[in-house]
Amino acid sequence: MYSKRSFQPIRLIVLSVILVFQTLCGSMVLAEETALADPPVFRGQRAMELLIEQCEMGPRTPGSPGNRQLRDFIIKKARDAGLTVSTHCFETEMPMGLSPVELCNVVVSAGPRQSEPGTRLWLGAHYDTRPVCDLDRDPALRDQPLTGANDGASGVAVLLHLMELMAKDAPNRGVDLIFFDGEDSGTGGAPGSFCIGSQKLAGTLGDFSNPLDPVSCQGLIVLDMIGDRDLFIPMEGYSLRHAPEFTREVFSRALKLGLPAFSMSPGRAIFDDHVPFLQKGIPAVDLIDFDYPPWHTTGDIPQACSAASLQQVGKLVTNLIYRP
Numbered sequence: 001m002y003s004k005r006s007f008q009p010i011r012l013i014v015l016s017v018i019l020v021f022q023t024l025c026g027s028m029v030l031a032e033e034t035a036l037a038d039p040p041v042f043r044g045q046r047a048m049e050l051l052i053e054q055c056e057m058g059p060r061t062p063g064s065p066g067n068r069q070l071r072d073f074i075i076k077k078a079r080d081a082g083l084t085v086s087t088h089c090f091e092t093e094m095p096m097g098l099s100p101v102e103l104c105n106v107v108v109s110a111g112p113r114q115s116e117p118g119t120r121l122w123l124g125a126h127y128d129t130r131p132v133c134d135l136d137r138d139p140a141l142r143d144q145p146l147t148g149a150n151d152g153a154s155g156v157a158v159l160l161h162l163m164e165l166m167a168k169d170a171p172n173r174g175v176d177l178i179f180f181d182g183e184d185s186g187t188g189g190a191p192g193s194f195c196i197g198s199q200k201l202a203g204t205l206g207d208f209s210n211p212l213d214p215v216s217c218q219g220l221i222v223l224d225m226i227g228d229r230d231l232f233i234p235m236e237g238y239s240l241r242h243a244p245e246f247t248r249e250v251f252s253r254a255l256k257l258g259l260p261a262f263s264m265s266p267g268r269a270i271f272d273d274h275v276p277f278l279q280k281g282i283p284a285v286d287l288i289d290f291d292y293p294p295w296h297t298t299g300d301i302p303q304a305c306s307a308a309s310l311q312q313v314g315k316l317v318t319n320l321i322y323r324p
């Protein structure tokens, strides 16, 4: 039996335990609230895994088994994440004397389905890779297809990891992730032979078959060659000339976040998937590091890329999604 004296300390202990428990619970609730208030954390290492996974599928040339495998992978991943998927496919002639193929752009939508005018964010990357390594030093290797770790897989890896984040934390704003096909089969000196998928998608905006709504769009950010270990992203020329406000807004955010790869300096003009949209009056910016020695060579492999570079670009777009 307990005497009154021996009971007191026990009561104190019980009370203390309850107090400690309540305090812990309180701080747990607080921590959870803070976590929800902060944008989800984009992990460069996870994006790097997704970059390698794409390269392991082999070349993703339009019409190839690798291209098909990656498209199916994107679609499955989007459906598993509970996101909306639309495909935009069409038959087309191909440059470089290649046989006609069916190209398929894939659009994955997250957040609210309906958006006010000028509020949805479009993020794009090309998932196809170049059929040849025509700039390789070794002439014997120039007819090899590109691995495309940076030129293809890097932008797609960022979008794939964003899907994982948006599956857990649905964004308040509407977001459309656009996976372009047929970007990189063109011939030098003929810009129109590149970006076939995006030309078709931009050229049919407003049509019934097109999953994108131009009225609700705030702007398009294209991610291309953003995995370079030695990353430097200036303001691409066409973006700056035709969408100066949107371009400056995106780069100012990068500087505010302290991302060292981004520079407000003007860069060269590059015909990329953003150009057909600029021609249609959609504000669009191309985030691209064109200073990449293994470009269109057999050296465009995962070792030329880094998780730290993917992390910087991923952090920027995550912030823009969750902090419009």
Ligand SMILES: [Zn+2]
Pocket (backbone or CB within 6 Å): 130, 151, 184, 296
């Ligand atoms: Zn390329």
